[in-house]
Amino acid sequence: MPVSAIKAVAKPQNGVGAFILPCKSMTFHYCNWWGSSRGMNAFLKSSLPAFAKRNPQIQITVSPRPRHHPEIIANYINGAQESICVKNLQNEGVREKAELLRSHTGEKNRKWDGRPVRSLNESVRGIWSPFHGSKVKI
Amino acid sequence: MKRIPISRCASQLLAPSPLPRRPLCPYAAAKHARRSIVPHSHRVQARFQSTVAVPDEGDLELEMAAHSGPASTSHSRSEPLPLESLPSPHPSAAERSTRLHALRSRLSLPTRFPLQALARTLVHPSADANPAFNNASLSILGRQLLGYYMTEWLLCTYPRLPMDVIFAAIEAYIGPKALATVASEWGIEAAEEPGGEIDSGLLQFKRIRTGDDLPAALRRQAPWKWNVTTTHKIMTTDEFGSEDAPPSPHALEKTPVPSEEAAQAFVRALIGALHVHLGSPLVKRFFRDHFLSRHLDISTLFDFRTPTRDLSHLCAREGFESPVARLISETGRLSRHPVFIVGVYSGRDKLGEGAGSSLDEARVRAAAAALKAWYLYKPAEVTVPSSMEGALDTSTWRPNYVDCGEVIV
Structure with missing residues (x-):
């Protein structure tokens, strides 16, 4: 055959067509006895x-964990799990932490390799070539 | 790529256009029609969606009895059967599953898409052999629909692609690996072991044990004849140009399967269920959002053996002047890193250009670039055939460009 093909898999671009929220499920742990859970209990009540109604795509579980600090655990599409201990926080503080976990991608924080833009597509202008365009006088 | 006969195209299950108010969703229709029947008979209604005859009604009786509970008037059986006796979760458990509710919102599906249907797409035939409750029939439908929408988009958008590249591109978008990735991106989790007592929102299949052989249906078999032609690949095997037809989902009953197989069956079954319950316009939108939005650089799929020869044959076929390679510029010919820029010209037209560290490499690259420029031609405006399904106004239809095909050397 004059031309054959190389097997590949199309890469996902979340948000280009459909957007899937990376946060998959959240678990809220509380304690009825310890004072560190007071803000968490107020948040749960x-x-x-309202939070669950705003985010129907997240599976929300509430479970008691007696004699422990309150905690929010989130699971992400990429298999990652993030947890935040919300001891001694007020209702508003717990809500902020829940929003933080909700908007997180689940990816680890890391430094990109110095390039200002990373993209699937190469630059529109292509790689600079010394043989094309006007001559550069030094 | 499998050709779909016209009678089996996606409009088959939809109403003809003059009947606008026919309910599209068989679930809703069945609900309205069968109000008088006891409410726990979802599984009995779901049976009518299957294409395969249900062998015996004993199973159904058993499952209905398991869920009739003490509140209903069950005279014959006083004790409800344990949930563990069911091979897969009862459809009535779907409404109570938070996972399914979350999955439906995550995929932005309308609430009129019943959760029972979504739960059924998650049951692989290896978990529940009853064709009334597993996703075998829906995954067959979904497979045909995915192949149809993908192929028509590819053939209309890139009318000159060689057949092998078309097969590879289809596999890149909707192949087994791609579908398994899609399922994991949708947040699908698999149950360790299928059963009636577990959450309906988990993917249910019988797992293959580590170190065990693949089941015979999934194993690569010798082709039915050894001179497999391109026509044979198009007409009789699967949509990816394999040498054999894909295994029927019904053949995988009670056999342990790899998780990739179950995940791809789920994605196909979901497409099929969407088509049955919500109609083809929504499936087309869903397909565009979730599959066509993925990134694939088709120019990287080409693998030329002798591009210079192909190009001269192409020019002869199209009546162009025969191609001539000319050096455009060079640097460091006597150094360790020479770079040559070679253009391929037909008469005064430059067909392609390539850079290489030897004259021959640059010439071959230039010929490959010229061939890609030919094969990757893309018409400016494209209307795919399925966009005219059931449309009253067909004035927006533009006939598609049909190419005479790849160069045969």
Whole structure:
């Protein structure tokens, strides 16, 4: 055959067509006895229904964990798990932490390799070539 | 790539255009029609969606009994059967599954798409052999639809692609690996072991044990004849140009399968279920958003053996002047890193250009670039055939460009 083909797999571009929120599920742990859970309990009673209604794509579980500090655990599409201990925080603080976990991608924080832009597509202008365009006088 | 006969195209299950108010969703239709029946008969209604005859009704009786509970008037059986006796979760458990609710919102599906249907797409035939409750029939439908939408988009957008590249591009978008990736990006988790007692939102299949052989249906078999032609690949095997037809989902009942197989069956079954319950316009939108939006550089799929010879044959076929390679510029011919820029010209037209560290390499690259420029031709405006399905106004239809095909050397 004059031309054959190389096997490949198309790369995902989340948000180009459909957007899938990376946060998959969240678990809220609370304690009825310890004072560090007071803000968490207030959040569960007052703000969690609104939070769940705003984010129907997240599976939300509430479970007691007696004699422990309150904690929010989030699972992500890429298999990562993030948890934040929300001891002694007020209702508003717990809500902020929940929003933080919700908007997280699950990727680790890392430094990119110095390039200002990373893209699947090469630059529109292509790589600079010394043989094309006007001559550069030094 | 499998050709779909016209009678089996996606409009088959939809109403003809003059009947606008026919309910598209068989679930809703069945719900309205069968109000008088006891409410726990979802599984019995779901049976009618299957294309395969249900062998015996004993299973159904058993499952209905398991869920009739003490509240309903069950005279014959006082004790409800344990959930563990069911091979897969009961459809009535779907409404209570938070996972399924989350999955439906995550995929932005409308709430009129029933959760029972979504739950059924997650049951692989290896978990539940009953064709009324597993996703075998839906995955067959979904496979045909995915192949149809993908192929028509590819053939209309890139009308000159060689057949092998078309097969590879289809596999890159909707091949087994791609579908398994899509399922994991949708946040699908698999159950360790299928059963009636577990959450309906988990993918249910019988796992293959580590070190075990693949089941016979999935193993690579010798082709049915040894001179497999391109026509044979198009007409009789799967959409990726394999030498054999794909295994039927019904052949995988009760056999342990790899997780990739179950994940791809789920994605196909979801497409099939969307088509049955919500109609083809939504499936087309879903396909565009979730599959066509993925990134694939088709120019990287080409693998030329002798591009210079192909190019001269192409020029002879199209009546161009025969191609001539000319050196455009060079640097460091006597150094350790020479660079040559060679252009391939047909008469006064430059067909392609390539750079290489030897004259021959640059010439071959230039010929490959010229061939890619020919094969990757893309018409400016494209209307795919399925966009006219059921449309009253066909004035927007533009006939598609049909090319005479790749160069045969």
